[in-house]
Amino acid sequence: MPRPFTPKIITANDLLEGDVIYFTDTNSWSRELTEAELIEDEAEAQLRLLEAEKDALRVVGIYLTDAKSGDNGPEPTHFREDFRRTGPSNYRHGKQEAAANV
Amino acid sequence: MYKYNDFDTAFLAERNAQFRAQVERRIDGSLTEDEFKPLRLMNGLYLQLHAYMLRVAIPYGTLNSDQMRALALLAEKWDKGYGHFTTRQNIQYNWPKLRDVPDMLDALAEVGLHAIQTSGNTIRNVTSDHFAAAAKDELTDPRPYAELIRQWSTDHPEFQFLGRKFKIAITGSSTDRAVTRAHDIGLRMVERDGVPGFEVIVGGGLGRTPLIGKVIRDYLPQADLLPYLESVLAVYNLLGRRDNKYKARIKITVLENGIDTIREMVEERFEERRRAFDGTDQLLLEEIKAHFTPPKLRGGNVETYLAAYDADPVFRSWADTNLAAHRDDNHAIVTISIKAHGQTPGDATAAQMRAMADLAERFGYNELRISHEQNVILPHVHKSDLPALHAALKDHGLATANVGLISDIIACPGMDYCALATARSIPVAQEIASRFDELKLEHDVGHLQIKISGCINACGHHHVGHIGILGLDRAGVENYQITLGGDATETAAIGTRTGPGFAYDEIVPAVERLITAYLSLRDSAEETFLQTYRRVGMDPFKAALYPEAQKKVA
Ligand code: HEM
Ligand code: SF4
Numbered sequence: 001m002p003r004p005f006t007p008k009i010i011t012a013n014d015l016l017e018g019d020v021i022y023f024t025d026t027n028s029w030s031r032e033l034t035e036a037e038l039i040e041d042e043a044e045a046q047l048r049l050l051e052a053e054k055d056a057l058r059v060v061g062i063y064l065t066d067a068k069s070g071d072n073g074p075e076p077t078h079f080r081e082d083f084r085r086t087g088p089s090n091y092r093h094g095k096q097e098a099a100a101n102v
Numbered sequence: 103m104y105k106y107n108d109f110d111t112a113f114l115a116e117r118n119a120q121f122r123a124q125v126e127r128r129i130d131g132s133l134t135e136d137e138f139k140p141l142r143l144m145n146g147l148y149l150q151l152h153a154y155m156l157r158v159a160i161p162y163g164t165l166n167s168d169q170m171r172a173l174a175l176l177a178e179k180w181d182k183g184y185g186h187f188t189t190r191q192n193i194q195y196n197w198p199k200l201r202d203v204p205d206m207l208d209a210l211a212e213v214g215l216h217a218i219q220t221s222g223n224t225i226r227n228v229t230s231d232h233f234a235a236a237a238k239d240e241l242t243d244p245r246p247y248a249e250l251i252r253q254w255s256t257d258h259p260e261f262q263f264l265g266r267k268f269k270i271a272i273t274g275s276s277t278d279r280a281v282t283r284a285h286d287i288g289l290r291m292v293e294r295d296g297v298p299g300f301e302v303i304v305g306g307g308l309g310r311t312p313l314i315g316k317v318i319r320d321y322l323p324q325a326d327l328l329p330y331l332e333s334v335l336a337v338y339n340l341l342g343r344r345d346n347k348y349k350a351r352i353k354i355t356v357l358e359n360g361i362d363t364i365r366e367m368v369e370e371r372f373e374e375r376r377r378a379f380d381g382t383d384q385l386l387l388e389e390i391k392a393h394f395t396p397p398k399l400r401g402g403n404v405e406t407y408l409a410a411y412d413a414d415p416v417f418r419s420w421a422d423t424n425l426a427a428h429r430d431d432n433h434a435i436v437t438i439s440i441k442a443h444g445q446t447p448g449d450a451t452a453a454q455m456r457a458m459a460d461l462a463e464r465f466g467y468n469e470l471r472i473s474h475e476q477n478v479i480l481p482h483v484h485k486s487d488l489p490a491l492h493a494a495l496k497d498h499g500l501a502t503a504n505v506g507l508i509s510d511i512i513a514c515p516g517m518d519y520c521a522l523a524t525a526r527s528i529p530v531a532q533e534i535a536s537r538f539d540e541l542k543l544e545h546d547v548g549h550l551q552i553k554i555s556g557c558i559n560a561c562g563h564h565h566v567g568h569i570g571i572l573g574l575d576r577a578g579v580e581n582y583q584i585t586l587g588g589d590a591t592e593t594a595a596i597g598t599r600t601g602p603g604f605a606y607d608e609i610v611p612a613v614e615r616l617i618t619a620y621l622s623l624r625d626s627a628e629e630t631f632l633q634t635y636r637r638v639g640m641d642p643f644k645a646a647l648y649p650e651a652q653k654k655v656a
Contacts, residue, residue: 016129016200018153057131060149078578080517083526087152088518090446090528093182093197094152 008045009036009074010052011084012062019094020084021059023052029059031095033085034073039064103166103469104249104393106214114211117218121145122204129201146217147203150521156195156203157220158210162230162248162272163191163472167459170470172213174455180206185455187440187448189474189512189563190269191229192220196519218256223264225255225335231273231280232473235396236435236481238427241291242298244274246391247327250383253390254328261335265342266350268335269307276592281474283315283594284308284566286352287334290592294321304334304364305356308560312596313353316361318368326372329379333371337364397467397482399430410489417492419545420503425488428481434488436466436480437473438495439502439510443539447513447531448476457498465491474563476512477505508543508550508617509535512563516556516573517580523556525573525580525606530554533610538617547617550631551590566590568632569616570597571609582609584616586643587635598640600647612647619646 010023021029022036030036039045045064052062065081067074076082087094106114121141128138142148146157158173165173173193177185180202181195188194198206210216219226228248235243251270255261261268272289273280282288288303300322306315322330334352341359343349349358356364410417426435438458440450450458458478462470465487466480473479483491495501504510511534514520516527531554538544553567557574564570570585582604585597604612617631623642624634635643 013149013153015135018149018198018200020152056135060135079580080575083517084151088196088528089526090449090518090532091182 005040005042005045006066006077007068007074008039008064009033009067010039010049010062010064011036011081012052012059015058015060018060023048023062027051029055033067033076033081036067036074038067038069038074103164104161104214104245104390110214111211114214114216117145117216118204118207118211121207125200125204140222142203143221144218145203145207146220147198147200148221148521150196150515150519151517151523152519153197154200154203155519156198156206156217157188158193158195158215158217159220159227160191160193160215160472161252162228162234162245163232163474164230164234164245165470165472167463167468167470169213169215170455170459170462172209172215174452174459175209176206177455178452179209184449184451186446186515187450187472187476187478189476189514189561190227191232191472191474192227193472194515196515221267222262223266223268224262225251225258225264225268225270228252228255229269229271229280229285229474231275232471232475232479233279233426233435233481234274234471235394236428236433237275237277237279238429239277240275240429241293242274243394243396244272244280244289244291246387246394247289247324248272249390249393250328250387251331253386254331254383260332260339264335264339265344266347268338268352270331278590278592278594279473281563281566281590281594282306283592284312284563284590285315286338287331288315289327292321297323299323300327302330302334305353305361306594307351307353308563308565309351310348310558310560311351311353311357312560312565313357314594314596315353316356318361318365325384326376328383329375330368330372332375333368336371336375337367341367397469399433399467399482400484401432402484402486404432404485407485407488410492414489416503417489420492420501421488423503423507423545424505430482432485433482434485436483436488436491437505438478438480438500439504440477440500441504441510441535442499442502443504443509444532444536446528447511450478454498454500457494457500461491461494474512475510477510504535504544506549506551507545508538508547508552510551511535512551512553512567514555514559514562516554516562520556520561522559523573524558524575525556525582527554527556527562527571527573530571530573530582530606530609534613537610537614541614543617543621546627547621548627548630550617552613553588563590564588565596566594567597568630568635569613571613572603574603576603580606582606582612584612584647586616586640587632589632600640600644601651602648615646616643619643 588597
């Protein structure tokens, strides 16, 4: 039996800023994981990755990674993506800094 | 200190201009990331977890005040106000923007600093004893040789595309403060018939296959240094495996072929290569040496020092832990701890960098060093200046008296910054330091090195920590493995694994149990953790770490 497909999001880093970004269902990039498109189908995931890679000149290191559905959109399933979504734990830098400025 | 000549300056200017054009072409889309990546890595620019990271070399760990101020400027103007000093005598900036990096490199070039060969499969920044030219036990200042190696290796056409990165460390003292046995090549100054030369060690390294280097030459005349290094690298370039990234380091070449075969091949090439050196390298060395004339140390008595030492327990505690013996009895080597309890090991703010630069100017003959232990050193301070220096350090949060103690932890950036990490290192280091500060046990425990890496690459030197901690990913959860008995000095040793790893919230209590066990096992307050471990072995520490397992056996 094939293994069940785990839902995915597409993530990368912004070319100019270097920060973590997510591919949305409107073919744009957002800094917020909650705005990422959660892809539930395996074949669809590959197609969406190809679509995202059209931006390879503005965006660096595009990849698919596991996520799950949460109350406010996708949530990480692994601690690495959790840290990428927030920023480092020693300073309130990265995404958490921006959030504090809102 | 080495000063760039016109050639060096022009070389850097040209190199930076080239990179500026490459960045522009990446931004306007004429270069793809695949084309651009090797170019940015050649200039020390990585892409990490949350942002870019720029790695700047601090050759053999030596800086003057202006250079330190330039590092502060970069932190303030183009980063988030701080920099991270590493175990390879580099500084890393964690938040630069792609567009700004050429400006950062230009600002560095103005003071003779750069990011060349801080990445890639080349000869990396040559590291050295951070007490060079100041230590009482030193035969010869190793830095002119390090500078010679740097000039020879920079853009050396034969060694730009090695199988893997290549690291050289050099020390001029019998006490090894440069971890020479954990480098691809380690050079240790030794004397034969009163003439200093080098003991050459090859094939050491940390990473996934930690190995202690082997002596390939017990005595190499100084004049033969470059042809001999060339021969070692040429043999490595020939035999080194390129089929498997993890087996590409020279340590594997030495392991697979045996040190005797490697030695034979090196000696054979050495015969040939030596002939190609016509002595210009020795002339260059003489020229370089002239830049390393030691400062003219001032005289004067040390009364103020002795008075403060007697009167002020805070000063005394700092003096006892953070000073080392200088070759001049009226001077001291000062280690400034950038490991305040609860802070990120190795981080300094722009204000702190400036303060250290000013203090080096006022009290330290304008010289600073960065140690592989991630601290900053003022190598020459007259003892009468120590009380004033200490007071000034206090004002900047730089007077922590913990050098060589349990909170003087080496920690790699781990999952908080590093794209290769499998777990975090920094918060573990912060919590251990804070915990032992609360317990007020640190000075009682005495000399103890804890070293932490966030993955098997071992940037945090955990294999050679008395207590080594390696962060791993166990089914999506952070897990920490402990090794004991590692040693980074002239008696180098790789630590031994204790057993199963610990979850994130179990690792600090586990370290605490190790320390409690040590305190009950040591035969006197003078016996260090490492000595106790060597005397009693692993078992009592294992019992302390895994009490449940003991119960099951019983
Ligand atoms: C965050 C960016 C970093 C990256 C991507 C990185 C990458 C690596 C890699 C891939 C290795 C393994 C090399 C091998 O065994 O072939 C390594 C080893 C090492 N790195 Fe890093 N590193 C980083 C930061 C640091 C820092 C901050 C330090 C110092 C605190 C450091 C010091 C070292 C040392 C000492 C070794 C092992 C020594 C050896 O066997 O050569 N690195 N690093
Ligand atoms: S040990 Fe691993 S996690 Fe730590 S800095 Fe090196 S590569 Fe990154």
